[in-house]
Amino acid sequence: MTEPMLTARDLHLSFGASPALAGASVDVLPGEVLALLGPSGSGKSTLLHCLAGILVPDRGEVRYRGSRLDSLSDELRSGLRRTDFGFVFQFGSLVPELSAVDNVALPLRLGGHRRRESEARALEWLERLEVADVAHKRAGEMSGGQGQRVAVARALVSGPRVIFADEPTGALDSLNGELVMDLLVGAAREQGSSIVLVTHEPRIAAYADREVVIRDGALAAAVVA
Amino acid sequence: MSVPHTLLGLLEVQPRHGYDLKRAYDAHFGHDRPLKPGQVYATLGRLERDGFVVVSGTDREGGPDRTTYAVTADGVTDLDHWFSEPEGPSAYLQPVLFAKVVLALQSGRDAAQVLDAQRAEHLVAMRSLTALKHGADLDRVLGLDFALFHLEADLRWLEHTAARLDRLGKELSR
Structure with missing residues (x-):
């Protein structure tokens, strides 16, 4: 049996008096695309943030490749997010002051790679995502679809084992949304990355191999493809 | 129905x-x-x-x-x-699903479970259609999109209803 890449067990997390997670458990397998579905406020984004080590649960545990993630220091979790994880969010994924190529090169530069090498690899990814023509434009000078493709390139450039995508097509029309998903899922499958995908759009969830439904902070139903 | x-x-x-x-x-x-x-x-x-x-x-x-x-x-x-x-995903499914939800609530069954099973069945169908689009000609893709958008409309109704089960249950018990 394949060992999960990420596991969450019995996660509980409250913001003040409001419980966001109430016993959520889930496995993410290597190379799989897993969709987290559920109504607004159900806790699906909170679960994604716990799996990515951005939030630490009050109770329960998160393991990445067999080792506890939730008990690591802030610094170690930040390092892991830089080296092993990629992120695409609905809004604000890009640094507005930087050009597209500098945005994509950023994870490599933070990881200690040289400028020239980082930019060359960033350009390769922009070409692959069919947005090389905006390489020297800033986020404000691109369309929403172009900006999200640049964000996908940045999420993939360092060869992450897991990509966390929180409503990656939420601000796009249906055609741009499908293009972003085709490119994101296609590139992730090529390099064997898993994707944890939060979405409220069924057509976007249909790109996943499997979905779990979150309701009131816990899993409501699961279907294995 | x-x-x-x-x-x-x-x-x-x-x-x-x-x-x-x-x-x-x-x-x-x-x-x-x-x-x-x-x-x-x-x-x-x-x-x-x-x-x-x-x-x-x-x-x-x-x-x-x-x-x-x-x-x-x-x-x-x-x-x-x-x-x-669950019902086979097809157009105009709403009346039978609505009947299942109302009767599940009235008989004390788990109506959310009925909706969850149907959501899973729809997503299996949508995954298959999405996979068929990969590398297909545009005319075929647009035909598959037609089916996908209709299934998505069903699913939006399922989510909409799932979020109102408590209220529906209270109204039905009056």
């Missing part, structure tokens, strides 16, 4: 005579297409023949005799199967 299962579900909530059954059906499910009285009695006859309902009494209130029907254990088993089995 499965009229036999819907009538069976209404009889599970409480035994009723034919006219009462028609009124209950029309109030919840027959806004656009009320049942014809003949259809009620013909369906009750088939349900009785199959052992899913029995005559539980006869009364007269200033008019003709009225026969009251009640669901049998076999009828409940048949309903259990109906509730647990």
Whole structure:
């Protein structure tokens, strides 16, 4: 049996008096695309943030490749997010002051790679995502679809084992949304990355191999493809 | 729309005579297409023949005799199967799903479970259609998109309903 890449067990997390997670458990397998579905406020984004080590649960545990993630220091979790994880969010994924190529090169530069090498690899990814023509434009000078493709390139450039995508097509029309998903899922499958995908759009969830439904902070139903 | 299962579900909530059954059906499910009285009695006859309902009494209130029907254990088993089995994803599914949700709430079954099973069934179909789009010609892709958007509309209704189950349950119990 394949060992999960990420596991969450019995996660509980409250913001003040409001419980966001109430016993959520889930496995993410290597190379799989897993969709987290559920109504607004159900806790699906909170679960994604716990799996990515951005939030630490009050109770329960998160393991990445067999080792506890939730008990690591802030610094170690930040390092892991830089080296092993990629992120695409609905809004604000890009640094507005930087050009597209500098945005994509950023994870490599933070990881200690040289400028020239980082930019060359960033350009390769922009070409692959069919947005090389905006390489020297800033986020404000691109369309929403172009900006999200640049964000996908940045999420993939360092060869992450897991990509966390929180409503990656939420601000796009249906055609741009499908293009972003085709490119994101296609590139992730090529390099064997898993994707944890939060979405409220069924057509976007249909790109996943499997979905779990979150309701009131816990899993409501699961279907294995 | 499965009229036999819907009538069976209404009889599970409480035994009723034919006219009462028609009124209950029309109030919840027959806004656009009320049942014809003949259809009620013909369906009750088939349900009785199959052992899913029995005559539980006869009364007269200033008019003709009225026969009251009640669901049998076999009828409940048949309903259990109906509730647990998701419908094949197809267009115009809403009436049968709505009937399942209302009757699940009225009979104390888990209506959220009915919706979850249906969501999973729809997503399996949508995953297959999405995979078929990969590398297909545009005319084929647009045909698949047509089916995908219709299934998505069903799913949006499922989510919309799932978020209102508590309120629907309270309204139905009034």
